[in-house]
Amino acid sequence: MAEPRKSDDSMDATPNVTEVATADAVTVDDSVAAIEATVERGEPILQVRNLVKHFPLTQGVLFKKQVGAVKAVDGISFDLYQGETLGIVGESGCGKSTVAKLLMTLEKATAGEVFFKGQDITRLSGRALKAVRRNIQMVFQDPYTSLNPRMTVGDIIGEPFDIHPEVAPKGDRRRRVQELLDVVGLNPEYINRYPHQFSGGQRQRIGIARGLALNPEVIICDEPVSALDVSVQAQVINLMEKLQDEFNLSYIFIAHDLSIVRHISDRVGVMYLGKMAEIGTDTQIYDHPTHPYTQALLSAVPVPDPEAREGRERIILSGDVPSPANPPSGCRFRTRCWKAQDKCATEVPLLAVPERFKGTGGHAAHESACHFAEEKDVVHAA
Amino acid sequence: MTIIDNTTADVPSGPLLEVRDLHVEFHTRDGVAKAVNGVNYSVSAGETLAVLGESGSGKSVTAQAVMGILDMPPGRIPRGEIFFRGQDMLKMSNEERRLIRGQKIAMIFQDALSSLNPVLSVGYQLGEMFRVHLGLSKKEAKARSIELMDRVRIPAARERVNDYPHQFSGGMRQRIMIAMALALEPDLIIADEPTTALDVTVQAQVMDLLAELQREYHMGLILITHDLGVVADVADKIAVMYAGRIVETAPVHELYKRPAHPYTRGLLDSIPRLDQKGQELYAIKGLPPNLTRIPAGCAFNPRCPAAQDICRTEIPALLSVTERDGTELPGRGSACHFWKETIHG
Incomplete structure (x- = not known):
């Protein structure tokens, strides 16, 4: 396995040098912490190091000149281990879907690396890229627009075989598709039906079957159940958990519904404005959050139990998420943070286990990017 | 029973x-x-x-x-x-x-972006309530719109009254929808x-x-x-x-x-x-x-x-x-x- 590259060589690809300098400082520390973690868990299947994606903002029609960049993802690092689910939560615009696209190599990273089993996939092209892509598949949010209405279910699920014919020989495809339909709990006789003949939950099952077609090792799920009704959501979540056990899949589960993420994830990362604010196991993040943003996010979740609600503290954040084209200096959350001090405007907090919790062995000892990290339970009634 | x-x-x-x-x-x-x-x-x-x-x-x-x-x-x-x-x-x-x-009876819809007219300023759309239902002049209607935007806590209402829906965030747009519903009390x-x-x-x-x-x-x-x-x-x-x-x-x-x-x-x-x-x-x-x-x-x-x-x-x-x-x-x-x-x- 290749040693994750240090971030020196990522600089030349980035447009804004001063920004990178700050991002740099964060991520060197990140990777160290992440590598420490690998010792306990064995081989990670996916390692993300200092991943950056800037979308250029241009002005002028004929002579386009770059006037800035939307810093959608600005230096994030994490690992995904075999057979685990890593949840990624955050508000709209925090960059979580861009991360998904970068991992799928649907977008080209501005800087940083994504190692799949030790191989940096951001630098691959041609045949090598195609081979890696087989192993990383995606399930999309909207089961209504992510299925071509003019293709039959059999053609939709079988289409990956056209691109990777080595997975299923031509004569065998129909049987494979029917098998897949059966695996996701649909009647194999539906193979000639069209998407409009199915309900939302059934369509999402079709999307999952398509994701499974090439026997991938990693599936990236971008809001897979948010378009579904509550009673159907549970069915799809249960199916995904069953498939994970059956095929030893690793999931990146991106969602804004924090309860669902807790339910399905082994570890959870909280993103804010292109950076990872806090990452840890589900117990660490939900029961012992140390980053103020995580605390605010958790406290804002409406809980379907009026009595539990009354004992809980609510932190109502003021204002909106700042524009990723012009993020605040220092800590990006400081403009909405009630703890913000001068230091927060000048110094970018590193994503690391806070000094004071180091070696305590408690649940608060997990990576959190806050100068004033403090444990606070906002989920349980006082 | x-x-x-x-x-x-x-x-x-x-x-x-x-x-x-x-x-x-x-x-x-x-x-x-x-x-x-x-x-x-x-x-x-x-x-x-x-x-x-x-x-x-x-x-x-x-x-x-x-x-x-x-x-x-x-x-x-x-x-x-x-x-x-x-x-x-x-x-x-x-x-x-x-x-x-x-x-x-007033209604607030789910999707504020598609419920607001993208080619009219929010001030115009809020003011429409007053002009059509109460017969106020354009100037009076605008003043009332600014008041309303203040009520739903849109920062800098006076400066933003002539902005268009796409210039507001999702939360702010939903506040405008609420303001519009509240307009005629x-x-x-x-x-x-x-x-x-x-x-x-x-x-x-x-x-x-x-x-x-x-x-x-x-x-x-x-x-x-x-x-x-x-x-x-x-x-x-x-x-x-x-x-x-x-x-x-x-x-x-x-x-x-x-x-x-x-x-x-x-x-x-x-x-x-x-x-x-x-x-x-x-x-x-x-x-x-x-x-x-x-x-x-x-x-x-x-x-x-x-x-x-x-x-x-x-x-x-x-x-x-x-x-x-x-x-x-x-x-x-x-x-x-x-x-x-x-x-x-």
Whole structure:
């Protein structure tokens, strides 16, 4: 396995040098912490190091000149281990879907690396890229627009075989598709039906079957159940958990519904404005959050139990998420943070286990990017 | 046992809005879709009624019928009455309805971006309420718009009044929708999934604002949602809808503690919890019914774990729910043949 590259060589690809300098400082520390973690868990299947994606903002029609960049993802690092689910939560615009696209190599990273089993996939092209892509598949949010209405279910699920014919020989495809339909709990006789003949939950099952077609090792799920009704959501979540056990899949589960993420994830990362604010196991993040943003996010979740609600503290954040084209200096959350001090405007907090919790062995000892990290339970009634 | 008339029991002055035995159907190529099949509910001033249901349960169609914005055809109201302050709105002329709509009953829609006109400034759109309904001049209307934007706490209202919808964030746009609904100080606001498109932190801000304004103006509020969490925070009473019928009514605390309908219980069990890591989720089997072919008897029977023969033949009425010893539970009703078993175990 290749040693994750240090971030020196990522600089030349980035447009804004001063920004990178700050991002740099964060991520060197990140990777160290992440590598420490690998010792306990064995081989990670996916390692993300200092991943950056800037979308250029241009002005002028004929002579386009770059006037800035939307810093959608600005230096994030994490690992995904075999057979685990890593949840990624955050508000709209925090960059979580861009991360998904970068991992799928649907977008080209501005800087940083994504190692799949030790191989940096951001630098691959041609045949090598195609081979890696087989192993990383995606399930999309909207089961209504992510299925071509003019293709039959059999053609939709079988289409990956056209691109990777080595997975299923031509004569065998129909049987494979029917098998897949059966695996996701649909009647194999539906193979000639069209998407409009199915309900939302059934369509999402079709999307999952398509994701499974090439026997991938990693599936990236971008809001897979948010378009579904509550009673159907549970069915799809249960199916995904069953498939994970059956095929030893690793999931990146991106969602804004924090309860669902807790339910399905082994570890959870909280993103804010292109950076990872806090990452840890589900117990660490939900029961012992140390980053103020995580605390605010958790406290804002409406809980379907009026009595539990009354004992809980609510932190109502003021204002909106700042524009990723012009993020605040220092800590990006400081403009909405009630703890913000001068230091927060000048110094970018590193994503690391806070000094004071180091070696305590408690649940608060997990990576959190806050100068004033403090444990606070906002989920349980006082 | 009495058929529940969950209208005036606890309100001396009489309800603001009362829907009685409302039916709505749509004529489609596949046949008649029965979207609403005999809904009864009422809201008083200062009260929040949450109508909870999944897509296709008829919760929005009921609201559209109340508001008078149902497309007819293909929609049709074969039966029912909608009383606003004692007057049946379904018997009014279009002119009379128009006077109520916007001035007395206002609506907030889910998707603020598509509900606002993208080529007109928000100030113009807010001001339209005053110009059209109150006949104010352009200048006066603009001043009132700025006031309103202040009321819903849009920062720098004076500078932003001429901005266009796309220049506002999702939360700010929803505030503008709220401002527009409040403009003529209506007696009743119908909010159809007002926070569904928003992030949780913004959702909390918007719900707080709505609740605060409701208290201040002593308005009735009908909150239509599919989110059991949002309801728990703000509602006084809840009506759960399934396949065009109300299957359960209850004061908010009671519903979560002791559901009296298997569908409500299934919904509550199928949502994961934030405060603990659960086991496998309970999933209600099957799918919501096709509205052109609603199952005979109780519409929930094919998905119900407790269904018996009677459930497949007889439509259960919404009956009042009592304690084991027969004491009435005020405001509670269940449309299940076996509500006793469901609530008392």
